[in-house]
Ligand SMILES: Nc1ncnc2c1ncn2[C@@H]1O[C@H](COP(=O)(O)OP(=O)(O)OP(=O)(O)O)[C@@H](O)[C@H]1O
């Protein structure tokens with residue numbers, strides 16, 4: 001999760017989920033962002049039921065109704081639901097804020113799966129707060145650009161505040177994304193993060209900026225399945241291996 | 249504005265504001281995004297009062313308190329205020345939703361200035377709804393990447409719904425941003441937009457992806473002032489000229 005937009009939250013969620021499922025872990029990927037971008041990342045476009053998280057939280061659907069299979073045997077997905085076709089997301093945000101159902105859903109999902117991954121919207125609103133209340137791990141993608149670095153303290157404060165109420169919550173780390181060694185500003189940001197933050201807070205693995213990462217959404221397939229030898233795919237596969245070891 | 253994160257909303261707001269001010273128009277730039285990124289774009293970092301929009305909406309400050317001068321004589325800025333230091337933005341979103349003050353502030357500001365520009369957060373929450381209720385013009389930055397294109401219908405639906413309640417509101421156009429001719433996916437997105445949307449809906453001017461655009465935030469100065477001959481700066485200057493003519 002991150003308060004900054006466009007830093008690779010959805011890309012990271014989709015690819016880690018695909019990696020865990022490929023390793024044989026029963027994985028559930030939940031799209032909690034009313035934009036509903038996960039659908040495009042895993043290729044559940046036309047023809048799939050559109051009911052999802054919003055419809056479960058509003059009582060119109062059960063968990064069983066909204067669990068969707070994907071091309072990977074061990075990966076199931078919960079889309080955000082009919083809210084992504086609405087012109088206004090305020091009802092969704094209020095529903096998440098008022099009902100304690102999101103943390104409950106996460107607890108129920110954790111009982112049935114090995115790993116549950118939640119893609120959150122940008123910002124520090126009710127969805128992020130509720131997701132932090134029900135989570136055990138959190139990863140903060142940090143795009144290697146000056147503005148993303150300047151606003152990072154905000155998400156770290158939010159995680160710290162949430163950890164006060166949810167003792168199970170740990171920050172697994174900051175993940176540097178869209179690393180481009182040809183950009184001086186990008187290299188400076190990565191160096192700054194490495195020298196100013198404790199190594200235990202920043203993953204050694206960096207996700208490079210690659211054209212294949214961008215194409216994956218057009219193709220509707222996780223990058224790690226579509227182009228496993230792409231440098232960004234290899235970095236996600238490597239990260240998933242580290243995390244699987246930590247969680248085991 | 250745009251529901252998608254990281255597409256160039258703040259970059260566009262900061263640079264158009266700087267262009268209008270340079271052309272001698274009395275310009276006010278309001279940061280309505282609780283992330284508070286405008287502050288980094290115009291270089292109002294340390295030492296400036298942090299009170300802003302949030303403090304005005306909560307009644308703690310008057311409009312005069314929160315109007316800040318910048319290095320440009322005709323550009324004044326309203327920062328988002330003390331919420332950007334908070335761990336949770338839900339109070340801010342509720343304040344904007346419940347109080348009709350944001351549209352009122354825009355009306356009051358329009359009476360004192362030639363141009364008022366509002367930078368909005370990603371998503372379709374209460375801030376976007378209230379800003380649309382008080383606006384006359386809206387520009388939608390569209391990052392030239394497949395995922396940004398796939399979620400664009402959402403913001404167009406929101407603008408259409410808002411125009412039903414605010415007859416003054418017009419969509420000035422979709423602005424293609426971070427255009428990179430070396431990326432095949434990017435070129436495809438730009439071509440798709442040009443062939444599938446009416447030319448009156450898409451600006452002829454495209455903003456290219458340039459390293460100077462990224463650096464500008466580190467330097468705390470609008471790109472058009474820091475590197476006016478940069479291709480992205482020239483595109484913003486060109487766009488501002490077109491808009492100034494339309495508004496006149
Ligand atoms: N490693 C990468 N290399 C190149 N492009 C990338 C990479 N990771 C993500 N992208 C692209 O950057 C854009 C933003 O990524 P993504 O949508 O995953 O970010 P996000 O943080 O989920 O955005 P939002 O704030 O809108 O939810 C997308 O167009 C995606 O294709």
Ligand SMILES: Nc1ncnc2c1ncn2[C@@H]1O[C@H](COP(=O)(O)OP(=O)(O)OP(=O)(O)O)[C@@H](O)[C@H]1O
Nearest residue numbers: 005145253254255256257258259370457458461462
């Ligand atoms: N033309 C450009 N070329 C290269 N980089 C750009 C360009 N425009 C913006 N950027 C960079 O892309 C990132 C996202 O831009 P920006 O923050 O303006 O988007 P935004 O839509 O306001 O994001 P958010 O959704 O978080 O508010 C920033 O790091 C910025 O420096």
Ligand SMILES: [Mg+2]
Nearest residue numbers: 009010033037
């Ligand atoms: Mg996303």
Ligand SMILES: [Mg+2]
Nearest residue numbers: 257258281285
């Ligand atoms: Mg912004």
